[in-house]
Amino acid sequence: MTTPDDVERLSSELVVHAARLVRVVRRSLAYPAGVRTLSLLDELGPTGISALATADHCSQPTMTGQVRQLEEQGWVARSPNPADARGTLVALTDAGRAELARVRTANARLVADRLRASGAHDARDLATAVAVLRDVLDRDTTRRDHP
Amino acid sequence: MTTPDDVERLSSELVVHAARLVRVVRRSLAYPAGVRTLSLLDELGPTGISALATADHCSQPTMTGQVRQLEEQGWVARSPNPADARGTLVALTDAGRAELARVRTANARLVADRLRASGAHDARDLATAVAVLRDVLDRDTTRRDHP
DNA sequence: TGGAGATCCATAGGTTACCTATGTAAAGTC
DNA sequence: GACTTTACATAGGTAACCTATGGATCTCCA
Numbered sequence: 001m002t003t004p005d006d007v008e009r010l011s012s013e014l015v016v017h018a019a020r021l022v023r024v025v026r027r028s029l030a031y032p033a034g035v036r037t038l039s040l041l042d043e044l045g046p047t048g049i050s051a052l053a054t055a056d057h058c059s060q061p062t063m064t065g066q067v068r069q070l071e072e073q074g075w076v077a078r079s080p081n082p083a084d085a086r087g088t089l090v091a092l093t094d095a096g097r098a099e100l101a102r103v104r105t106a107n108a109r110l111v112a113d114r115l116r117a118s119g120a121h122d123a124r125d126l127a128t129a130v131a132v133l134r135d136v137l138d139r140d141t142t143r144r145d146h147p
Numbered sequence: 148m149t150t151p152d153d154v155e156r157l158s159s160e161l162v163v164h165a166a167r168l169v170r171v172v173r174r175s176l177a178y179p180a181g182v183r184t185l186s187l188l189d190e191l192g193p194t195g196i197s198a199l200a201t202a203d204h205c206s207q208p209t210m211t212g213q214v215r216q217l218e219e220q221g222w223v224a225r226s227p228n229p230a231d232a233r234g235t236l237v238a239l240t241d242a243g244r245a246e247l248a249r250v251r252t253a254n255a256r257l258v259a260d261r262l263r264a265s266g267a268h269d270a271r272d273l274a275t276a277v278a279v280l281r282d283v284l285d286r287d288t289t290r291r292d293h294p
Numbered sequence: 295t296g297g298a299g300a301t302c303c304a305t306a307g308g309t310t311a312c313c314t315a316t317g318t319a320a321a322g323t324c
Numbered sequence: 325g326a327c328t329t330t331a332c333a334t335a336g337g338t339a340a341c342c343t344a345t346g347g348a349t350c351t352c353c354a
Contacts, residue, residue, distance in 0.1 A: 002270035002271070002274070006270065006274075007255065007259045007270050007273065008251050008252060008254075008255035008259065009251065010259075010270065010273045010274055010277050011251075011254045011255040011257070011258035011259045011273070012182075012186070012250070012251040012254040012255065012258075013186075013277045013281075014168070014254075014258055014273065014276060014277050014280070015168065015169070015172050015182075015254050015257075015258065016182065016183050016186050017277060017280035017281055017284060018165035018166075018168050018169050018280060019165075019169045019172075019179070019180070019183060020183065020203065020204050020280075020284050021161070021162065021165050021280055021283060021284060022162070022165050022166045022169050023204055023205060023340090023341075024204050024284065025162050025166075026310090026341080026342095027341095027342085031310090032166070032310085032311090033166070033310075033311060033312085035159075035162075035163065036163050036166060036167065039159070039160075039163050048331070048332085049331070049332060049333095050330080050331055050332075056167065057167050057170055057171050058170060058311090058312075058313095059312075059313060059314080060331080060332070060333090061312090061313080061314085061315095061332090061333075061334080061335095062311070062312055062313075063332095064332065064333060064334090065311080065312085066311085068333095069310095081331095084320080084321075084330090084331080085319085085320055085321085086319065086320045086321070086330070086331045086332070087320090087330090087331055087332075088331085088332075103159070104155050104156065104158075104159040105155060107155075107158045107159040107161075107162050108154065108155035108158040108159065110158070110162075110283075111158035111159075111161055111162065111283050112154045112155065112157075112158045114282065114283045114286035115279065115282060115283060117286055118282045118285075118286055120278070120282055121275075121278065121279050121282055123149035123153065123154050123157065124149070125275050125278070125279050126154065126157045126158070126161065126279060127149070127157055128268075128272050128275045128276060128279075129161060129275060129276035129279040129280065130157050130160045130161050130164060131267070131268065131272070132262065132268050132272050132273060132275075132276040133161070133164035133165060133167075133168055133276065134160075134164055135261065135262060135265045135267055135268055136168060136257075136258050136261050136262060137164060137167050137168060137171065138265075139261035139264055139265055170311090170312075173312080173313095173339090174312095174313085178339085179339085179340090180339075180340060180341085195302075195303085196302070196303060196304095197301080197302060197303075205340090205341075205342095206341075206342060206343080207302080207303070207304090208303090208304075208305080208306095208341090208342080208343085208344095209340070209341055209342075210303095211303065211304060211305090212339095212340080212341090213340085215304095216339095228302095231301090231302080231349080231350070232302095232348080232349060232350085233301070233302040233303070233348060233349045233350070234301090234302055234303075234349090235302085235303075
């Protein structure tokens with residue numbers, strides 16, 4: 001039913017539409033990039049900078065900058081890693097957890113409300129979309145650190 | 148089965164993962180944003196700047212910049228709109244069509260190959276993901292021009 | 295028909311989110 | 325105790341956005 005050409009087209013459309021969604025969201029958020037880090041910390045617990053960068057598929061300096069920004073907002077706290085004097089552990093603060101909840105609600109309003117309004121897709125389809133994205137990213141092998 | 152909380156979480160994850168995908172793609176592309184415009188022109192045919200901005204969910208000055216960049220690369224051509232002296236019509240050139248084909252192939256390699264490798268999702272799931280994103284965006288009502 | 299207001303696009307000016315390259319300090323390795 | 329690797333920070337630069345605003349042209353109607 002779906003030809004290789006269809007898949008190529010769909011793959012490209014996935015990227016294009018993802019970019020549009022990101023831009024739409026960016027307008028309604030003060031720190032769109034920081035949210036990804038907050039979300040990671042919620043998932044992983046206290047984590048070092050480099051591990052966060054790997055998980056977010058960004059470079060380490062980028063993550064350093066994100067963490068600094070989040071720290072200025074009081075959403076994360078850094079502490080020395082007792083097991084490794086080179087490292088830092090970044091952890092969510094209560095304010096960070098509150099911010100994450102706030103943003104999730106905002107995203108839900110943006111995404112879920114529109115899906116519901118359209119009626120063409122249900123929660124299962126949404127879950128499928130997320131799973132597809134996650135699948136593509138989990139298999140990402142492009143190196144971000146010094147090659 | 149899926150609670151409202153799940154939907155909220157999924158909505159947020161959709162945004163987060165979309166942003167990560169966009170970043171991964173950005174690394175492998177010279178002009179990641181321009182591709183969206185090329186894709187639109189392929190879909191719509193010759194179109195004015197403002198209409199492109201609306202379709203891409205970006206501001207008009209952003210689209211002006213994108214078109215200028217694409218024109219410098221020789222991927223689009225501008226011509227005066229015979230029906231409206233204020234307007235311009237932007238159209239794909241042959242080089243632009245070739246570039247679009249090249250990028251689509253690259254995106255397919257990035258996305259489709261990994262999905263195939265994982266085996267957890269098929270073309271239908273990919274189509275669902277694209278449809279969900281399109282649905283959310285089509286229902287976007289946030290205004291981008293002077294409010 | 296002659297403005298008034300809307301629309302199309304460009305310019306100015308600024309911000310965020312990225313990147314690569316590189317330096318510094320601590321950890322492992324032998 | 326030197327050698328390599330790892331964790332993070334800094335420096336410097338770019339692409340992709342935004343809002344605000346200005347100059348033309350179109351539209352509409354009193």
